[in-house]
Amino acid sequence: MTTLNPEMSATINSTSHEHHHMPPRGMMRWLKTTNHKDIGTLYLWFSFIMFLIGGCMAMLIRVELFEPGKVILDPNLFNQMTTVHGLIMVFGAVMPAFTGLANWLIPLMIGAPDMALPRMNNWSFWILPFAFSILLSTLFMPGGGPNFGWTFYAPLSTHYSSDSTALFVFSIHIMGISSIMGAMNVIVTIFNLRAPGMKWMNLPLFVWTWLITAFLLIAVMPVLAGVVTMVLTDKFFGTSFFDAAGGGDPVMFQHIFWFFGHPEVYIMILPAFGIISSIIPAFSRKKLFGYSSMVYATVSIAVLSFIVWGHHMFTTGMPLFSELFFMYCTMIIAVPTGVKVFNWVATMWRGSLSFEPPMLFAIAFVILFTIGGFSGLMLAITPADFQYHNTYFVVAHFHYVLVTGAVFAIMAAAYYWLPKWTGHMYSFKLANWHFWCSVISVNVLFFPMHFLGLAGMPRRIPDYALQFANLNKIVSLGGFAFGLSQLLFFALVIKCIRGGESAPAKPWDGAEGLEWTLPSPPPYHSFTTPPEVE
Amino acid sequence: MTKAPMSNNKKLMIYLVCGCIGMFGFGFALVPLYNVMCKQLGINGHSSNLPEKYKRELVVDKSRNIRVEFVTQIHPGLPYDFGAITKEVTVHPGELAHAQFYAKNNSNHLIVSQAIPSISPGQGTLYFHKTECFCFTQQPLKPQTKADLPVVFFIDPALPKEIHTITLSYTLYDVTKAVLAVHPEVAKQIES
Numbered sequence: 008m009t010t011l012n013p014e015m016s017a018t019i020n021s022t023s024h025e026h027h028h029m030p031p032r033g034m035m036r037w038l039k040t041t042n043h044k045d046i047g048t049l050y051l052w053f054s055f056i057m058f059l060i061g062g063c064m065a066m067l068i069r070v071e072l073f074e075p076g077k078v079i080l081d082p083n084l085f086n087q088m089t090t091v092h093g094l095i096m097v098f099g100a101v102m103p104a105f106t107g108l109a110n111w112l113i114p115l116m117i118g119a120p121d122m123a124l125p126r127m128n129n130w131s132f133w134i135l136p137f138a139f140s141i142l143l144s145t146l147f148m149p150g151g152g153p154n155f156g157w158t159f160y161a162p163l164s165t166h167y168s169s170d171s172t173a174l175f176v177f178s179i180h181i182m183g184i185s186s187i188m189g190a191m192n193v194i195v196t197i198f199n200l201r202a203p204g205m206k207w208m209n210l211p212l213f214v215w216t217w218l219i220t221a222f223l224l225i226a227v228m229p230v231l232a233g234v235v236t237m238v239l240t241d242k243f244f245g246t247s248f249f250d251a252a253g254g255g256d257p258v259m260f261q262h263i264f265w266f267f268g269h270p271e272v273y274i275m276i277l278p279a280f281g282i283i284s285s286i287i288p289a290f291s292r293k294k295l296f297g298y299s300s301m302v303y304a305t306v307s308i309a310v311l312s313f314i315v316w317g318h319h320m321f322t323t324g325m326p327l328f329s330e331l332f333f334m335y336c337t338m339i340i341a342v343p344t345g346v347k348v349f350n351w352v353a354t355m356w357r358g359s360l361s362f363e364p365p366m367l368f369a370i371a372f373v374i375l376f377t378i379g380g381f382s383g384l385m386l387a388i389t390p391a392d393f394q395y396h397n398t399y400f401v402v403a404h405f406h407y408v409l410v411t412g413a414v415f416a417i418m419a420a421a422y423y424w425l426p427k428w429t430g431h432m433y434s435f436k437l438a439n440w441h442f443w444c445s446v447i448s449v450n451v452l453f454f455p456m457h458f459l460g461l462a463g464m465p466r467r468i469p470d471y472a473l474q475f476a477n478l479n480k481i482v483s484l485g486g487f488a489f490g491l492s493q494l495l496f497f498a499l500v501i502k503c504i505r506g507g508e509s510a511p512a513k514p515w516d517g518a519e520g521l522e523w524t525l526p527s528p529p530p531y532h533s534f535t536t537p538p539e540v541e
Numbered sequence: 542m543t544k545a546p547m548s549n550n551k552k553l554m555i556y557l558v559c560g561c562i563g564m565f566g567f568g569f570a571l572v573p574l575y576n577v578m579c580k581q582l583g584i585n586g587h588s589s590n591l592p593e594k595y596k597r598e599l600v601v602d603k604s605r606n607i608r609v610e611f612v613t614q615i616h617p618g619l620p621y622d623f624g625a626i627t628k629e630v631t632v633h634p635g636e637l638a639h640a641q642f643y644a645k646n647n648s649n650h651l652i653v654s655q656a657i658p659s660i661s662p663g664q665g666t667l668y669f670h671k672t673e674c675f676c677f678t679q680q681p682l683k684p685q686t687k688a689d690l691p692v693v694f695f696i697d698p699a700l701p702k703e704i705h706t707i708t709l710s711y712t713l714y715d716v717t718k719a720v721l722a723v724h725p726e727v728a729k730q731i732e733s
C-alpha cells in the first residue's frame with residue numbers, strides 16, 4: 008500500500024497491518040500527500056505564514072499612520088499595502104485556516120478514515136502557494152500590484168489599475184478554484200463518510216457549520232470568478248460591463264461583487280461559530296444549550312446572507328424601497344446571531360467553568376465578536392450609514408468580527424486541538440501570556456478606530472487631519488503590540504510540536520466528540536474501522 | 542465501504558460541479574438581469590440614449606412646477622471644456638422645453654465623444670423624455686473647435702408627486718479608440 012491511495016487502503020482495514028506504516032519522509036511526503044492530517048497541517052502552516060505576511064503589511068500601514076504626513080510609504084504603495092493586506096488576510100489566512108481545521112477535524116469528528124476525495128484535496132492545497140506567489144510578485148512589478156482595495160471596485164480596477172491586474176485576476180481565479188475544491192470535498196465527506204449511526208442532528212456543530220459554509224462557498228465563489236473575469240475583459244478585451252461610455256454601469260460591479268461579498272463574510276465566521284460551540288461546553292462541563300436552535304440559526308444566517316448585499320451600497324443612490332429592504336433584512340440577521348450568543352452564554356450559565364487557554368479565547372470571542380456585531384447593526388441603519396460609510400468606523404467593525412471573531416476562534420481551535428494534533432501538551436503559561444497580550448492590544452488597536460470613524464476619518468487614505476493624530480498613535484502602538492504578541496503563539500506551537508508532556512487521548516475532561524476517542528496524536532489513518540455511535 | 546460510497550461520491554460531485562457551473566453562469570446572468578430590472582423600474586438613473594416622440598395629446602399640468610437642473614462632467618483624461626449654458630429651467634409637466642450645452646475640443650486632434658445622461662432622483666428616470674439630444678449620437682469634434690449642443694425634453698405628467706426637482710447629468714467620454722476600431726477610415730480625418 009502506498010499513501011497515494013488512502014481511499015483504497017481505507018477499505019482494506021482489519022486484515023492488513025501493512026498500511027499503518029509511517030508516511031515517507033522529506034519534501035515528497037508533503038508534496039504528494041493525500042492524507043487529511045498532512046493536508047490539514049499544510050493548510051494551517053500556510054495560513055499562519057500568510058497571517059504573518061499580511062500582518063507585516065498591517066504593521067507598515069500602522070507605521071505610515073503613526074503620524075500625519077508621509078512617514079515611510081508613498082500613497083500608491085500605501086494603497087497596495089491596504090489592498091494586498093485585505094486579500095491576503097481574507098483568502099490567504101482566514102479561509103485556508105478554516106479549510107485546514109476542516110481537513111484535520113471533520114474525518115476525526117464523524118468517524119471517517121480520511122476525506123472522501125483525497126487526491127483532489129492535495130490539489131486544492133497545492134495550487135494555493137502558486138496563487139499567492141503570483142499575487143505577491145505583482146508588488147515588485149513596474150506599475151506595482153493591485154492598489155484598488157480588496158473589493159477592486161470598477162473603474163478603479165478597470166480604468167485606473169496597472170497592467171498587473173491580469174495577474175491579480177488570475178490569482179483570484181486559482182484561490183477560488185482551491186476553495187471550491189475544498190468545499191466539495193467537505194460536502195462529499197460529510198454526506199458519505201459519516202460513521203454508521205451518526206444522524207444529521209447528532210453531527211458536531213463544527214461539522215454542521217462547515218457543511219453550510221461549504222454550500223455558501225460553492226454558491227458564491229463562482230460569482231467572484233465571474234466578476235473578476237468581467238474586470239479582466241473590461242480592462243484588456245474591450246468589453247463594457249462596468250464602463251458607462253460603452254453602455255455598462257460601474258454600480259453593477261458593486262452589486263455582483265457584494266452578492267459574493269456578503270456570503271463571503273459568513274464563510275469566514277460560520278466555522279468559527281462551530282469551534283466556539285465545541286469549546287464552551289467542554290470547559291463549562293455542560294451540554295451545549297439549544298443544539299438544534301444552533302443548527303437552524305446557522306442555516307437561516309446562510310440563507311439570509313444572499314439578500315442583504317445592498318447594505319454595502321446605501322450611498323450609491325439606491326431607491327428608498329431597496330434601502331429599506333436591505334436595512335430590514337440585515338437587521339433580521341441579528342436574530343439568529345443573537346440566538347447563538349444567547350446559547351453560548353446559557354451554556355456557561357451555572358456551569359463549572361475553568362479557564363484554560365481555549366476557553367479564554369472562546370470567551371473573548373463571544374464578547375468581542377458581539378461588539379463587532381453591534382457596530383454592524385449600527386452600520387445597517389441606512390441613515391446612520393450615510394455618516395459611517397467609508398470611515399474608520401467600518402474598519403473597526405470588520406476587524407472586530409474578523410480579528411477578534413474569526414482569528415480568535417482559530418486560535419481557540421488551535422489551543423483546543425493542539426494536544427490532539429501533536430500529542431504534546433503546550434505551555435499554559437505561554438498561552439496565557441499570548442492571550443492577555445493579544446486581548447489587551449487588540450482592543451487598543453481597534454477600539455479607538457470607532458471614534459476616529461465617528462469623527463470622520465476616511466479609510467484607505469495615507470494621511471489625515473491633525474485632530475486625528477493622538478488616537479492614531481494609540482492605534483498604531485496597539486497594532487505593534489498585537490503583531491508582536493503573535494510571535495508568542497508561533498514560539499508556543501513550535502515548542503509544542505518539538506516535545507513536551509505527552510497528551511492523553513482526551514486532555515480536557517469536559518470535551519465531547521469522536522476525536523477524543525483516538526490516541527493523541529491519532530494514527531495516520533484515522534478511523535480504519537468505523538466507530539459505533541449510539 | 543467498497544463500491545457504494547465511491548459511486549455516491551461521484552453522483553454528489555456531479556451535482557456540486559453543476560452547481561458551480563450554474564453559479565458561474567448566474568454571475569453573468571446578473572448583467573442582463575440588472576439592466577432589465579433597472580430599466581423596468583427606472584431605478585439607476587440610466588436615462589435613455591434613444592429619442593422619444595413628444596405626445597401631442599399630453600395635458601400640460603399647469604399646477605405643478607418642476608425644477609430641472611443641468612450638470613456636466615468630463616471623464617478624466619478628455620481634453621475638453623464641457624458645460625451647460627442653461628443652468629436650470631422650471632417647467633410644467635407635459636410641456637416641451639429646451640436646454641443648451643456646449644463642448645470645446647482643446648486638443649490638436651479630432652476626438653469623438655459620447656455623452657451619457659443620468660437622472661437623479663433615479664425614480665424620475667421613467668418620466669423624463671428627451672426628443673432631441675446630443676447624447677443620441679457620437680460627437681466628433683475637430684481640434685480647437687466649439688460646438689453648441691441642444692437638448693429638447695418633456696416630463697411625463699404622471700411624475701410621482703413627491704418629485705419637485707430633477708437633475709440631468711451628462712458625463713462626456715472619449716470614444717475615439719472604440720470608433721477607430723469599428724471605422725478605421727476615421728483615422729484619416731483625424732490626421733487631416
Ligand SMILES: [Cu+2]
Pocket residue numbers: 268269272315316318319
Ligand atoms: Cu455585508
